[in-house]
Each structure stands twice: as structure tokens, then as C-alpha cells.
Amino acid sequence: MDAKASNSRHSNEDRIGVLEELLNERYSVRAFLPKEVDRATIEHVLTTAQRTASWCNSQPWQVVIASGEAKERFRQLIYKEASGGLGDDYDFKPPREYVGVYLDRRRESGFQLYNTLGIARGDKMAYAKQALENYNFFGAPHVAIIHTNEPLGIYGAIDCGAYVSNFMLAAQALGLGTIPQAALARHSGLIRRHFNLADDRRVVCGISFGHADDSHKVNSYRTSRASVADTVTFIDK
Ligand SMILES: Cc1cc2nc3c(=O)[nH]c(=O)nc-3n(C[C@H](O)[C@H](O)[C@H](O)COP(=O)(O)O)c2cc1C
Secondary structure: OOOOOOOOOOOHHHHHHHHHHHHHHOOEOOOEOOOOOOHHHHHHHHHHHOOOOOHHHOOOOEEEEEEHHHHHHHHHHHHHHHHOOOOOEOOOOOOOOOOHHHHHHHHHHHHHHHHHHOOOOOOHHHHHHHHHHHHHHHHOOEEEEEEEEHHHHHHHHHHHHHHHHHHHHHHHHOOOEEEEEHHHHOEHHHHHHHOOOOOOEEEEEEEEEEOEOOOOHHHOOOOOOOOOOOOOOOOOO
């Protein structure tokens, strides 16, 4: 059956066109301008992302957004812990291993990043230095921490993942750049203490956001995606 026409003023063609444009444009920004985003624009992103679907409409996401001096205090703390080699304090287990095609994709995106920055293959010192930029929030003026409710388990985290996607698309639509950061969740204990999160909250990831620095080379490459044929199995009979 054909898709039902919506009640929107816009044609389905226009609507999917806008969505495709946003999805195709969005990329993980790893260099931001220091310029702050006004509160009304941030609230517009948040209001839009609130429409995210969740299991039983539980809406488990809670978000702390640090800006200005609060961001700077948090940056100093988390940077210190990360650069001191401390951390590995995830609330959710990180991937155990990347194997097969997942390892290939991880490598491809990693080499794209390093090649763009002129980092030689195998230069582990330079890899580590670039990884530490996570804890400078890549220069972003704002950082959001997304946390969920422990009893909701992995599905609460999935709901938060959907929220993160919608947050990024809403930000993209309003001219902002974003980067989701599991690297911040590596320091969940510090985050819980610093932001006084309740004991039943679990850190999923961060999102640094602001205005992309379009002149920075790190923002100049785009990652690939597998085809639908590589991803979907249709079963008709
Ligand atoms: C849940 C999640 C966590 C991520 N964590 C990090 C991170 O800690 N640091 C980082 O540089 N990129 C991080 N990324 C960005 C991914 O590397 C990026 O989305 C992927 O390579 C695809 O590239 P694109 O976002 O530019 O399309 C994360 C992405 C997701 C969805």
C-alpha cells in the first residue's frame, strides 16, 4: 500500500527531502567556534527532541547542559581525569571487540580522521592527543550529558540514543553542529559526583554542540554508509 498522505501543508516529497537533507548534511563536528548559542535556540532543539519515542513513553532521558563557567569547570575536571589515564568508569559496558566488517568500518573512519589531520598511521602519541580533544569538547561552548534511569536497563539507553539522534537533527536544522561522545561516559563516576546525579541515574553519552568551525580541516571529511542491500533482508514468502 502507498504511504498515506499526511495532513501537512507540505508534500511528502518536500518532507522527505528536508529530512534527507538534514541526515546527509549532519556530521560529527570536531572543531567548534567559541560563540555561544542563545538559550531560545537551545530550547528549540530540546523541545523538538522531546518528541522522541520511548518504550511505554517512559522518556527516560534527562539532560544536563553545561555552558560558560560551568562548562569550563567541568572541562578542567574531566580533562584532568582523562589525561591522567584515569577513567574506564562506564555505566554501560563499551563494545568488547570490533570484529569483521565492524572493525573495517571503525578503521576506515579512524583513518579518515587521522589522514585529514595529517597524523601518520601508527602514531599512537598523536592518536592519544587527538582522543583527548574529546575532553576539551572540541572547543564547543556547550556540552550536554544524557543520562537514563537504571531500572529501565538497556532499553532506557536505546530510548536515549533515539533522543540523541533527534537532538542532533534538530540542532542541524537550526544551523548548529553537534558530536555525540561516548568518551565522556567513560567518566560516569566523575559526572555523577560533579553534577549531583541521583544514584539511579546512568550516563549514556555526551553531546558537545555549538557552531561548527567550517575552516578547520577536521570538519572537512564525511564518513560513508553501507548500502541498504548490505543491511536489510526482505522476506516475502
Ligand atoms: C553513541 C555515539 C558515541 C560516539 N562517541 C564519540 C566519541 O566519544 N568521540 C568522537 O570523536 N566521536 C564519537 N562518535 C561519533 C562517531 O565516530 C561518528 O558518528 C561516526 O564515525 C559517523 O560519522 P558522522 O557522525 O560524521 O556521520 C560517537 C557517535 C555515537 C553515535
